[in-house]
Amino acid sequence: MPPKKGLYANIQAKKKRIAKGSGEKMRKPGQEGAPSTKDFKDAEKTAKKSQAKTSTRSKATGGKAKASKKAKP
Helix, strand or coil, X not given: XXXXXXXXXXXXXXHHHHHCCCCCCXXXXXXXXXXXXXXXXXXXXXXXXXXXXXXXXXXXXXCXXXXXXXXXX
């Protein structure tokens, strides 16, 4: 059996189905069956590093922001 996709993958899949007109609705926080705060915290702990937010700075520049070119008058 393939591994489960995870909480955020399930949420994104449902949003896509809703956008296509499936008639489903997202559950409100606190409703039965809706993910709890604990579920989100657990998902953070198991998130893959490739899915984590990355810095806007390039690794190629050693983490230093590139100097912007000024327009010539």
